[in-house]
Amino acid sequence: MKQLLESAGKIKSMEIRGAGKIARFAAAALCDYAARVEASSIAEFDEKMKNAAQVLVSTRPTAVSLPNAVRMTMRYKAGSVEEAKSAIAKNARDFISRSELAMKKIGEIGARRIRDGDTVLTHCNSAAALSVIATAHAQGKSIHVYATESRPRMQGHLTIKHLDKLGIPTSFIVDSAVHHFMNRVDSVIVGADAITVNGAVINKIGTSQVALAAHESRTNFIVAAETYKFSPKTMLGELVEIEERDWNEVLPADVARGLSSVKVRNPAFDVTPREYVDLICTEIGAIPPEMSYIVIRDYLGWALEELETNKW
Ligand code: RUB
Numbered sequence: 001m002k003q004l005l006e007s008a009g010k011i012k013s014m015e016i017r018g019a020g021k022i023a024r025f026a027a028a029a030l031c032d033y034a035a036r037v038e039a040s041s042i043a044e045f046d047e048k049m050k051n052a053a054q055v056l057v058s059t060r061p062t063a064v065s066l067p068n069a070v071r072m073t074m075r076y077k078a079g080s081v082e083e084a085k086s087a088i089a090k091n092a093r094d095f096i097s098r099s100e101l102a103m104k105k106i107g108e109i110g111a112r113r114i115r116d117g118d119t120v121l122t123h124c125n126s127a128a129a130l131s132v133i134a135t136a137h138a139q140g141k142s143i144h145v146y147a148t149e150s151r152p153r154m155q156g157h158l159t160i161k162h163l164d165k166l167g168i169p170t171s172f173i174v175d176s177a178v179h180h181f182m183n184r185v186d187s188v189i190v191g192a193d194a195i196t197v198n199g200a201v202i203n204k205i206g207t208s209q210v211a212l213a214a215h216e217s218r219t220n221f222i223v224a225a226e227t228y229k230f231s232p233k234t235m236l237g238e239l240v241e242i243e244e245r246d247w248n249e250v251l252p253a254d255v256a257r258g259l260s261s262v263k264v265r266n267p268a269f270d271v272t273p274r275e276y277v278d279l280i281c282t283e284i285g286a287i288p289p290e291m292s293y294i295v296i297r298d299y300l301g302w303a304l305e306e307l308e309t310n311k312w
Helices: 002-012 019-036 042-057 065-073 081-111 127-138 156-166 175-184 207-216 232-236 289-300 304-309
Strands: 119-122 144-148 170-173 187-190 201-204 220-224 269-272 279-282 285-287
Touching: 002 019, 002 042, 019 042, 019 065, 019 081, 019 127, 042 065, 042 081, 065 081, 081 127, 081 220, 081 279, 081 285, 119 127, 119 175, 127 156, 127 187, 127 220, 144 156, 144 175, 156 170, 170 175, 175 207, 187 201, 187 207, 201 207, 207 220, 207 269, 232 289, 279 289, 285 289
Parallel strands: 119 144, 119 187, 144 170, 187 220, 220 279
Antiparallel strands: 201 269, 279 285
8 A cells, every 4th residue: 555655645745746647647656556455255345446446536526537437447356356457557557658659640630720830838747738839849830839837736846847858939928918909819728637528628727827818819729638538427416626736836935924914825736617618639639629418428428326426
């Protein structure tokens, strides 16, 4: 359990972050745990695995890729502990390679929406969104990127380092400069932590303001997201929980000291309604947000009973 708790800690502290990376890391952590766990019966093994899954899922509540990855890895029926261990190892391997392939496919699909000479704006640090930008660049298209700082955790720093390595001309801007620059932008491309059954996109705090600005200036707003970012539980009527993180990510301690009537609010994500989303680029194609229900029902194909019985 020690190693699994360490892995859970890395997700919670955001050492491992970004919805896709979190999902792959959790699948690998479960697989590792399964290989090590000692159990004298399959019932005991099942119980230990369920506890481990719960520990991982409870680290960050918004990225639905996490419970989806756990559910896919945990989908086994086995008569013995050995059988269960190899089923889990195969599930985890399959999930990770499917996820890596999805990233490539999304890049190819999304890049078709970027023209030579386009200016693109991205918010936060999304591997899927960057795959689109990098693919367009690799195709020889000349593009310019506006990358936001993404307060309070400054994921924009990761984005500009990545873009700089690829040699893509980039302007780094503070989040509040988005509207100022929006009329120079041809497309906004962001990732997603969750997509609900009604096509709303949950992503890094500030995304909905970016979408609003894009909508106002008739700029394309494109979401790059693997199908395991769609939330099956929203089909049961549940809402996606928005993680609220510690105040000290926002306010320096010396400023906070002595303030008695101020409460810092620090939601890590927000909801962009589907009306502001032009297209979602997934590995199974570019879809309008209105098709989210079909992706969840037909492609992810999870029986509602399975969702109701499992905590995650
Ligand atoms: C990261 C974030 C990213 C999505 C998609 O938030 O909001 O846009 O997770 O990323 P945090 P990816 O830094 O709080 O995890 O496309 O890499 O899955």
